[in-house]
Amino acid sequence: MQSLLRLLQDGQFHSGEELGAAVGVSRAAIWKRLQALEAEFDLQIHKVRGRGYRLETPLSLLNGNLLSDSSPFAVTLLQQVDSTNAEALRHLASGAVPPFLIIAEQQTAGRGRRGRSWASPFGENLYYSLVLRVSGGMRQLEGLSLVVGLALLQTLRHAGIADAGLKWPNDLLVGGRKIAGILLELSGDPADVCHVVIGIGVNINMRVAPRSEVIGQPWTSMRQVLGSQVDRNRFIASLNAQLERYLQLHQAHGFASLREQWEDGHLWQERMVELAAGAQAVHGRVLGVDDTGALRLEVDGQEKVFSGGELSLRLHDDS
Ligand code: BTN
Numbered sequence: 001m002q003s004l005l006r007l008l009q010d011g012q013f014h015s016g017e018e019l020g021a022a023v024g025v026s027r028a029a030i031w032k033r034l035q036a037l038e039a040e041f042d043l044q045i046h047k048v049r050g051r052g053y054r055l056e057t058p059l060s061l062l063n064g065n066l067l068s069d070s071s072p073f074a075v076t077l078l079q080q081v082d083s084t085n086a087e088a089l090r091h092l093a094s095g096a097v098p099p100f101l102i103i104a105e106q107q108t109a110g111r112g113r114r115g116r117s118w119a120s121p122f123g124e125n126l127y128y129s130l131v132l133r134v135s136g137g138m139r140q141l142e143g144l145s146l147v148v149g150l151a152l153l154q155t156l157r158h159a160g161i162a163d164a165g166l167k168w169p170n171d172l173l174v175g176g177r178k179i180a181g182i183l184l185e186l187s188g189d190p191a192d193v194c195h196v197v198i199g200i201g202v203n204i205n206m207r208v209a210p211r212s213e214v215i216g217q218p219w220t221s222m223r224q225v226l227g228s229q230v231d232r233n234r235f236i237a238s239l240n241a242q243l244e245r246y247l248q249l250h251q252a253h254g255f256a257s258l259r260e261q262w263e264d265g266h267l268w269q270e271r272m273v274e275l276a277a278g279a280q281a282v283h284g285r286v287l288g289v290d291d292t293g294a295l296r297l298e299v300d301g302q303e304k305v306f307s308g309g310e311l312s313l314r315l316h317d318d319s
Helices: 002-008 016-023 027-041 064-070 084-093 144-158 222-226 232-253 255-265
Strands: 045-048 052-055 074-081 100-107 126-134 165-167 171-174 177-188 194-202 272-277 280-289 295-299 302-306 312-315
Touching (some): 002 027, 027 045, 027 052, 074 084, 084 100, 084 194, 144 177, 144 194, 144 255, 165 255, 194 232
Antiparallel strands (some): 171 177, 295 302
16 A cells, blocks of 8 residues: 555656556456555545546655664654654553654544544654653753754754744744644653653645544645655654754753743733633743743743643733
């Protein structure tokens, strides 16, 4: 199945004869296989008499060899999984030794922050979970998700998305629309030795929302911003390099050493915001973040500090 898709990923016409010869089945059997691919991965394949078959939208498929060659972490590439974060936790439970990376072409139950789902169509975006061992207790976790955001920001900017910016705690936006998100999940005791799963989702080549899903917030993708398809293997190699660099800085010097750089990339510095925690809301002006990555807000003339994964920030209408 994968070899068929690999041939078709360029979006050009390929004859039944060519496809049949490449995968060693008859011309007649090819259409059946292509229909199975369409159903399994929610793809659109056009069949035109005399010309053959072509994918409606070209794909940049992931290549396990290229990914392993360019990765400082051991890589497992899956075609389809419920969630790369969930798979990473299962690998940990069955004794896999970090650091390691789980990447998938498609997630059927991608997880977002605050119990949301994460749209994860086949072959278009990035679904990436990096597992690290944390032995320095809470200190090593302080600001970690913000540092991951910073590494992702640099990767997006190097790829030409000059306007990308951060929204506390770790959303990546372009023009007010979400382009990437980060979900950290812990396993073990944070006060002792534990493991952290750093889940990263980036909208790379998505052009339309998947048919089966409504995305509950304004979104964009690298392809929409750049106007052309992005090579996902190269993007992942660049992300690996940025993460390796920023995680080392964080481990050696703590979040305090990256705080200013983070604030430079923060889109909502000085803006009036509403911070929501469940049904509660606080209004204030963004002062920045502290040395642990917590949000500093000026509320009624006083500085207050907020942290926690369940918090979410919105711009105040009149800011
Ligand atoms: C957010 O809500 O902003 C966080 C989204 C995180 C999505 C990524 S995709 C890879 C990893 N696996 C998941 O199930 N979620 C994260």
